[in-house]
Amino acid sequence: MPSKDLPRDVGAFIRDLRRNAQISLRQLAEQAGVSNPYLSQVERGLRKPSAEVLQQLANALRVSTPVMYLRAGLLEEKEGHGVLTAIAADSDLTIAQKQSLSQIYETFRRENARHAEAEAESAKQAEAASEAAAQAARAADAAAAAAGRAAGGPTQAPTGWPGDAEATPTPAAETAKPVVKKTAKKAVKKAAPRAAEEEN
Numbered sequence: 001m002p003s004k005d006l007p008r009d010v011g012a013f014i015r016d017l018r019r020n021a022q023i024s025l026r027q028l029a030e031q032a033g034v035s036n037p038y039l040s041q042v043e044r045g046l047r048k049p050s051a052e053v054l055q056q057l058a059n060a061l062r063v064s065t066p067v068m069y070l071r072a073g074l075l076e077e078k079e080g081h082g083v084l085t086a087i088a089a090d091s092d093l094t095i096a097q098k099q100s101l102s103q104i105y106e107t108f109r110r111e112n113a114r115h116a117e118a119e120a121e122s123a124k125q126a127e128a129a130s131e132a133a134a135q136a137a138r139a140a141d142a143a144a145a146a147a148g149r150a151a152g153g154p155t156q157a158p159t160g161w162p163g164d165a166e167a168t169p170t171p172a173a174e175t176a177k178p179v180v181k182k183t184a185k186k187a188v189k190k191a192a193p194r195a196a197e198e199e200n
Contacts, residue, residue, distance in 0.1 A: 009045050009071075010042075010049070010054070010068070010071040010072040011042050011043045011044060011046075012043070012045070014039075014042060014043055014057055014068075017061045018043075020094070021061060021062075025039055025040060025043070028057070028060055028061070031060035032053070032056040032057045032060040033056055034056070034057075048072075051069065051072075054068045054069060054072055054074070055068070062099045063098065063102060064102040064103070064106060066106075067087075067102060083105055087101045087105070
């Protein structure tokens with residue numbers, strides 16, 4: 001919408017909203033919590049209201065605060081604020097219709113923002129769960145490898161079930177057999193002279 005269709009300053013914008021709402025200057029000043037002379041100067045462009053005063057006036061006039069900020073030059077026409085400005089400046093709409101449209105539009109924007117935030121949080125939680133599962137798997141693999149090394153055997157289980165006669169023995173068991181035989185022979189050789197002495 002061309003800028004010439006809009007009031008030249010926020011004071012004229014406030015005055016138009018007040019007249020469309022059919023309330024007096026004194027009534028608006030009381031509802032907004034400002035003095036009557038101060039509001040008169042704002043409407044005539046002699047005073048520049050603060051952001052807090054603009055918010056109070058927006059609440060009293062039942063319009064969107066961002067719209068009021070836009071008209072005062074506190075916000076740029078981006079991220080949807082231009083839509084609110086267009087609604088407020090449309091002369092074919094009543095003040096009630098402008099208020100309803102502005103509220104609906106801002107409600108949709110808030111809902112979309114909450115939805116996007118919830119999706120981002122869900123994706124973050126899923127990523128964290130996946131990383132935790134990967135870490136648990138790596139820890140399990142490391143524990144299995146350590147157990148295999150401590151047993152002196154391979155890190156993988158032998159073929160067949162434990163106790164199965166056909167189970168393939170581990171290399172550690174095969175290596176232990178000759179050592180057991182040699183130890184037994186030495187024990188027999190030592191015990192034989194002792195037994196002969198005892199008989200004599």
